[in-house]
Amino acid sequence: MNFVTRDHTILVPAGEARGALLRAGQHLTVIDPEGEQVGDLFAYPDDPSHGRHLSAAHTRAHVNRLFPQPGEAFVTDLRTPVLTLVEDNSPGRHDMLIPACDAVRYAALGAPPGHPSCAANLNTVLTQAGRDTHTTVPQPVNVFMDIRVGTDSLAWFPASTKPGDSITLQAATDCLVVVSACPQDLSVINNGSPTPLELHLH
Amino acid sequence: MNFVTRDHTILVPAGEARGALLRAGQHLTVIDPEGEQVGDLFAYPDDPSHGRHLSAAHTRAHVNRLFPQPGEAFVTDLRTPVLTLVEDNSPGRHDMLIPACDAVRYAALGAPPGHPSCAANLNTVLTQAGRDTHTTVPQPVNVFMDIRVGTDSLAWFPASTKPGDSITLQAATDCLVVVSACPQDLSVINNGSPTPLELHLH
Numbered sequence: 151m152n153f154v155t156r157d158h159t160i161l162v163p164a165g166e167a168r169g170a171l172l173r174a175g176q177h178l179t180v181i182d183p184e185g186e187q188v189g190d191l192f193a194y195p196d197d198p199s200h201g202r203h204l205s206a207a208h209t210r211a212h213v214n215r216l217f218p219q220p221g222e223a224f225v226t227d228l229r230t231p232v233l234t235l236v237e238d239n240s241p242g243r244h245d246m247l248i249p250a251c252d253a254v255r256y257a258a259l260g261a262p263p264g265h266p267s268c269a270a271n272l273n274t275v276l277t278q279a280g281r282d283t284h285t286t287v288p289q290p291v292n293v294f295m296d297i298r299v300g301t302d303s304l305a306w307f308p309a310s311t312k313p314g315d316s317i318t319l320q321a322a323t324d325c326l327v328v329v330s331a332c333p334q335d336l337s338v339i340n341n342g343s344p345t346p347l348e349l350h351l352h
Numbered sequence: 353m354n355f356v357t358r359d360h361t362i363l364v365p366a367g368e369a370r371g372a373l374l375r376a377g378q379h380l381t382v383i384d385p386e387g388e389q390v391g392d393l394f395a396y397p398d399d400p401s402h403g404r405h406l407s408a409a410h411t412r413a414h415v416n417r418l419f420p421q422p423g424e425a426f427v428t429d430l431r432t433p434v435l436t437l438v439e440d441n442s443p444g445r446h447d448m449l450i451p452a453c454d455a456v457r458y459a460a461l462g463a464p465p466g467h468p469s470c471a472a473n474l475n476t477v478l479t480q481a482g483r484d485t486h487t488t489v490p491q492p493v494n495v496f497m498d499i500r501v502g503t504d505s506l507a508w509f510p511a512s513t514k515p516g517d518s519i520t521l522q523a524a525t526d527c528l529v530v531v532s533a534c535p536q537d538l539s540v541i542n543n544g545s546p547t548p549l550e551l552h553l554h
Contacts (some may be wrong), residue, residue, distance in 0.1 A: 180470070202487060202488055203488075205451070205488070206409075207408075207449070207451040207491045208451050208452065210449050210450065210451075210506070211450050211451055214506050215503050215504065215505050215506060216449075216501065216506070227451075227487075227488040228456055229456045229457065229460070246414065247409070247412050247418075248409065248413050249407070249409040249410050249412075249413055254430055254431045255413075255431065257430070285404060285429075286404055286405075286407070286429040289409045289491075298503055299418065302417065303416050303417050304416050304418070306419060
């Protein structure tokens, strides 16, 4: 478990999550070292007057798209910027439509009880950070997750990242960011084989 | 304030919200008597083992689309069906991407404090029903709200409903449903003029 504030790289082991405390203005680069790996990202402002957490729904309305473009911000449930997308060195396919995987999802997929999930991973990190856990996990920012909106349905693809692809965010306010290297091995999104992520704080 | 269980029509005055207690199997028809009016709909199972509330994110994953088609279900944060869309007598344009309007949204639009909002309307009904209110309101089911997903951005249109258009839902489990006749008069969605809705329980 690492909570550090600058010039540090945190390994997120495959199927696990890690947190990082960012100060306003700091950058977080999420790196996919092996490629084809989704990260579920959550953010919590230190100052609750800025909102309780990053909100995908309010971000969609704020940027008027399904996902921000570089230069645009992710906002909280109080419509306040928490992270800005500053650089995208990936194919640019990310998702804010699909919820975090959880125990119910893995049970439906036939996994035995105890399969790791992004929802459980998030609550583990929040507990370690001394924060309240969620009964209902917020909609994550699913970096590198390739979900395409068709005319009639959603189409799911393996993450299109190559080894070393990355996305860089800048904190708009002091916040805790949690990233889960998604443990999903029963659908296509990680191409069947979850791998690690890296968080570079700078 | 009306909480009734069958064969009853509830008027939802323009800009206000009302709740209805549904038993499993019962139908709720949401009628737009004057046309061009959005309704923000929320649902809460009586049995918390079925989930805390209707979840747009989990519904998208469940039906693999941005909005259910007739015959498909809205599910909770525990991925359990709470309402089934059984009939759509409208142009079929509905939204589950945009959050409920709230005080922050109206302040940004230049409205004076105290402008009614779907978020405040929901909490008013939850209080009247003796339920916990929300700090962060769940993503609503925005019936009749015409938001179209373009390649680069979202496009907002006035509700495409004609007078008398309706949508009918069936309860999959005992639940409280709240519908807010959206008070938004500062964007295009209600064509500038909020009007009432009707809830027909049958």
